[in-house]
Each structure stands twice: as C-alpha cells, then as structure tokens.
Amino acid sequence: MLEHRHRALEVLAAQQHLAEESEALAVRAIDLHDAQELALRLFPLVHRRERAREHDATFEAVRGRLEAEVADLDRVARPAECEIRLAEIDERGRSWITANQIDQLLDFLSRGTAIRIDHQRVQGNMAQAMGSTCGVLFRIATFGESHGPAIGVVVEGVPARLPLDVEAIQAELDRRKPGQSRLVSQRKESDQVEILSGVLDGVTLGTPIGMVIRNQDARSKDYEEVARAYRPSHADYTYDAKYGVRAIAGGGRASARETASRVAGGAIAQQVLARFGVSIVAWVDEVAGITASVDDRTVTRADVDTNDIRCPDAAVATQMIERVERARKDGDSVGGVIRCVARGVPPGWGEPVFDRLDADLAKAMMSIPAVKGIEIGSGFAGTKMTGSEHNDLFERRAAGSIGTRTNHSGGIQGGISNGEAVTIRVAFKPTATIMQPQETVDADGNPTVLKPKGRHDPCVLPRAVPIVEAMAALVLVDHMMRQRARTL
Numbered sequence: 001m002l003e004h005r006h007r008a009l010e011v012l013a014a015q016q017h018l019a020e021e022s023e024a025l026a027v028r029a030i031d032l033h034d035a036q037e038l039a040l041r042l043f044p045l046v047h048r049r050e051r052a053r054e055h056d057a058t059f060e061a062v063r064g065r066l067e068a069e070v071a072d073l074d075r076v077a078r079p080a081e082c083e084i085r086l087a088e089i090d091e092r093g094r095s096w097i098t099a100n101q102i103d104q105l106l107d108f109l110s111r112g113t114a115i116r117i118d119h120q121r122v123q124g125n126m127a128q129a130m131g132s133t134c135g136v137l138f139r140i141a142t143f144g145e146s147h148g149p150a151i152g153v154v155v156e157g158v159p160a161r162l163p164l165d166v167e168a169i170q171a172e173l174d175r176r177k178p179g180q181s182r183l184v185s186q187r188k189e190s191d192q193v194e195i196l197s198g199v200l201d202g203v204t205l206g207t208p209i210g211m212v213i214r215n216q217d218a219r220s221k222d223y224e225e226v227a228r229a230y231r232p233s234h235a236d237y238t239y240d241a242k243y244g245v246r247a248i249a250g251g252g253r254a255s256a257r258e259t260a261s262r263v264a265g266g267a268i269a270q271q272v273l274a275r276f277g278v279s280i281v282a283w284v285d286e287v288a289g290i291t292a293s294v295d296d297r298t299v300t301r302a303d304v305d306t307n308d309i310r311c312p313d314a315a316v317a318t319q320m321i322e323r324v325e326r327a328r329k330d331g332d333s334v335g336g337v338i339r340c341v342a343r344g345v346p347p348g349w350g351e352p353v354f355d356r357l358d359a360d361l362a363k364a365m366m367s368i369p370a371v372k373g374i375e376i377g378s379g380f381a382g383t384k385m386t387g388s389e390h391n392d393l394f395e396r397r398a399a400g401s402i403g404t405r406t407n408h409s410g411g412i413q414g415g416i417s418n419g420e421a422v423t424i425r426v427a428f429k430p431t432a433t434i435m436q437p438q439e440t441v442d443a444d445g446n447p448t449v450l451k452p453k454g455r456h457d458p459c460v461l462p463r464a465v466p467i468v469e470a471m472a473a474l475v476l477v478d479h480m481m482r483q484r485a486r487t488l
C-alpha cells in the first residue's frame with residue numbers, strides 16, 4: 001500500500017513538474033487506498049490532455065508514462081466504469097476536456113469508490129502573477145487603464161437574491177471621484193457606473209457582477225513630459241523595468257483611477273456586510289502632522305463628509321484644508337493618515353496562519369497606491385507600552401458575551417476577530433507628481449529636469465477615504481463567507 005502511495009505521489013510530482021504551472025491542479029487525497037491512488041494517476045492524465053494541444057511532446061511523454069503506471073496497478077480492482085472512462089479519455093485524444101468534465105470525473109471517482117478527493121483548481125500562476133484579483137470566496141478582479149476607454153470590475157461570490165442598491169454604489173464612487181472639491185485633482189469624471197451582468201430587476205443573480213465606468217476626461221497631452229522622463233517616486237520607471245512597455249498617459253494602471261473599480265466592488269461588499277450588522281467608517285485623521293481627535297466608537301460617515309478634507313474634527317479640518325491649499329499653491333504635496341473602524345464584526349473571522357484577518361487587511365491596504373504603512377490597533381505606539389499597559393483585559397458583558405476593557409489589539413487576536421471594533425490606521429505618502437521642476441533621468445539614464453503638467457491631487461487623502469473603506473469591506477466580507485463555509 002505504502003509503495004503504491006509513494007509511486008502515485010512520485011508520478012503526481014513528475015506531472016506537476018511537467019505541467020504548465022498556470023494550470024496546475026492541486027489534489028489532496030484523504031484516506032489513501034488503492035482506488036484513490038488510481039484517481040491520483042488518472043487525474044493528471046486528464047489534466048495533461050487539457051494542455052496537450054499546446055504541448056504535444058510533453059503530452060506524449062506524460063501519456064506513455066501515466067498509462068504504464070495505470071496499467072501496472074495489477075493489485076487495484078478497477079471498477080468497470082473507470083475503464084470506460086479511461087477509454088473515453090483515450091478516444092477524445094487531444095480534444096479539449098472541460099473543467100466541468102474533470103469535476104464530473106472526480107465526482108464519479110469519489111462516489112464510485114467511497115473515497116474523498118479534495119481538489120481545487122489552482123487559479124494558475126498567470127492569474128496570480130497578474131495581481132488584479134483580490135479575495136477568495138468574495139473576489140474582485142479589476143481592469144482598465146486611466147486613459148483607456150473604461151475601467152471596471154468583475155465581482156464574484158455575491159450571494160444570489162440580494163436586493164442591490166445601485167444608488168449606494170454610485171454614492172461611494174461620487175465620494176472618490178476627482179473634481180469634487182478644490183482640494184483634489186480637477187479631472188472631470190462623472191464616474192457613472194454601468195452594471196453589465198449579475199443583476200436582474202435590482203436583484204443579484206449569484207453570477208459574476210460586471211461593472212464598468214467610462215473614462216471621459218483623458219488629456220493625454222499632459223503626459224508628454226512624463227513620456228520623456230521618469231517621475232520621481234511614481235511608477236513610471238518600475239512599470240518600464242517590469243513590462244518594457246507602459247500606458248504613459250494618465251499613469252495607466254498605476255493611476256489611482258483603478259481604485260474606482262475597487263470602490264464599486266467594495267460598495268457591494270458593504271451591502272452584504274450591512275445585513276450582518278457590520279458597518280465601516282474611515283476618515284482623514286492626520287495631514288502633514290496635523291492630527292485630529294476623533295472618537296472611533298461614535299464617529300459616523302455623515303460626520304466625516306461634513307467637510308472637503310473628510311475629517312470629522314471640524315477645527316482640525318480647517319487647519320488641514322489650509323495646509324493642503326498651501327501645498328497646492330507651492331506646486332507641492334502632502335501626505336497623512338486615514339483611520340478606519342469596522343464595527344459589528346463578530347468573533348471568529350480570519351484564517352490563521354497566512355490568511356490572518358490582520359494580514360489580509362494589511363495586504364489590502366498596502367495595495368492602495370501611495371500607501372506606505374498600516375497599523376492595527378495600537379500599532380507602532382504599542383511598542384512604547386508595557387505588557388501590563390497594553391493587554392486588553394477580558395470582561396463579561398451585560399448580555400453574557402465576552403469583551404475586552406480596552407482595544408489595543410484593534411479587534412484582532414491571533415489573526416481572528418475578537419468581537420471588538422476592528423481599528424486600522426493607513427499611512428499615505430505625499431503625492432508623487434508635484435508641479436515643481438525636479439531632477440530625474442530619461443529611459444536611457446540621461447539626467448534631465450522634469451516639470452509635469454496635468455491635474456493632480458496635492459493630497460490624496462480625502463479621495464482615499466472611500467477606498468480604505470472599500471478594501472476593508474472586501475476583506476471582511478470574504479472572511480465572513482470563509483467562516484460561514486467552515487461552520488456549515
């Protein structure tokens with residue numbers, strides 16, 4: 001038995017080595033016995049056939065070896081159906097075998113032989129290498145360049161029969177769009193969302209929701225300077241180094257325009273979360289060292305949206321606005337900190353060890369352009385405290401539930417939500433594109449001086465508030481679904 005197992009695993013390893021990594025299939029076998037070994041051998045065979053059209057030579061080698069292996073299983077009592085299925089596969093030769101057929105085959109093997117095979121189609125290194133998707137069970141994929149015809153998002157995993165409030169999606173996009181005040185970029189985009197799929201008569205179908213936002217106010221001429229030389233601390237050089245080609249106008253996908261797609265996806269996530277009593281509020285907490293005083297237990301979105309800088313501390317907001325206006329006049333820029341709180345998150349969300357809730361939140365926030373740091377709970381300030389000061393002491397709540405007296409943990413312990421508010425701080429750098437001459441180099445390394453034109457945010461923070469909320473919502477809804485799947 002052990003020998004069989006080793007042989008099966010060897011073959012599998014060999015196949016995976018030969019396999020195109022982008023379409024590798026992960027097979028995890030539980031309760032190994034002969035029939036399962038057969039499945040292990042059969043599965044890569046099917047998989048190989050899928051790839052065979054492009055890789056004839058590999059296919060032949062793999063096929064020969066696998067079939068020898070399968071034939072060699074003299075001690076395995078192969079069910080007759082298996083034989084038929086093998087013959088079918090042979091007959092199909094190099095024709096395309098769909099994922100659905102693979103699933104059917106696995107299902108058949110599982111039922112027929114009382115074995116269980118956990119299988120998962122690894123989405124492929126290609127998809128992951130492209131880096132445009134986020135989430136596991138609730139997942140978004142964004143597309144589009146800043147000055148292309150449109151940007152958009154595909155949202156997968158939205159439950160069926162959910163009444164979808166499209167106006168609420170639009171309202172979130174309006175909070176992010178440029179031109180909404182004199183503190184931000186004056187690019188004029190209406191950012192009207194069009195829903196292309198997944199919704200019928202205002203109700204979700206459970207199928208992917210496709211949304212597009214047309215680009216309207218692209219001024220490619222503004223980017224002639226950027227085409228000539230690399231902007232310091234922007235993504236021009238790294239995109240060139242990586243792809244060898246780039247959509248120069250508007251900054252392509254490095255532009256924060258891409259984040260409108262996340263906001264649209266995040267707005268749906270927030271509607272799902274609201275049904276579970278989870279609400280998220282973010283606000284500008286600091287600009288260029290000017291710090292607000294805000295109570296994260298009570299602050300509302302209405303408080304946040306009372307001024308253009310999106311800081312609920314009115315007196316400090318005025319100082320922040322003056323500071324941003326000064327930066328704009330100087331042709332310069334400033335950075336700051338956005339704070340975010342998610343209330344109503346129950347204990348239990350987060351998947352240790354690598355998909356801890358704090359780890360996923362950190363990744364999501366760090367994926368926002370211009371973000372340079374994130375803190376959960378006490379964050380870096382906690383390093384200056386002692387354990388006795390920092391520990392969140394447990395207490396019994398009135399309703400008999402367990403809570404903590406303080407929340408230095410930011411609502412997450414061991415990577416799992418503990419029922420307290422999830423609190424985050426996100427650090428944004430000063431906008432890279434400034435209207436002052438700066439020394440740089442061109443693509444050949446020749447020194448030059450760059451003075452960009454165009455419409456830029458002297459401070460990205462007011463527009464980044466809904467982006468932070470959207471990313472928090474996307475992570476939380478995904479973990480909500482993962483926890484529910486775990487406890488089915």
Ligand SMILES: Cc1cc2nc3c(=O)[nH]c(=O)nc-3n(C[C@H](O)[C@H](O)[C@H](O)COP(=O)(O)O)c2cc1C
Nearest residue numbers: 234235254255256369370432433456457460463464
């Ligand atoms: C809401 C928002 C607006 C932004 N607006 C600008 C802008 O007008 N000009 C600019 O140079 N960068 C802007 N950025 C930041 C750039 O997109 C970002 O700095 C660039 O992609 C390089 O990535 P990095 O700063 O994360 O390294 C903005 C970011 C956000 C979140």
